[in-house]
Amino acid sequence: MELEDVMCSAKGCRAAARHVLVWNNPKVHTPEREKTWVACDEHRSSLSEHLDVRGFLKRIDPLRPVCAGCGASFPAEQDFCPVCAESRPGSCGSRD
């Protein structure tokens, strides 16, 4: 089993997303409502600027990888799923 990469929200971009842009449009959303876009390293600034100039951007979080095996999400710096201990692609067999 492999961990699935989430694709960047930028139009036409198929790179793996690394950041979550959390935003909210006060005209249509209640303050506690959180909308999210995901962005790769390349599109993080352009997508966040697009939201920021409208005053929509709340914060940018690191994208947590989601295990394709069990669906658990975990910190990006961790290289395996803590729930089922499935290694991420490329790290297989490299752990002691």
Ligand SMILES: [Zn+2]
């Ligand atoms: Zn992108």
Ligand SMILES: [Zn+2]
């Ligand atoms: Zn898992």
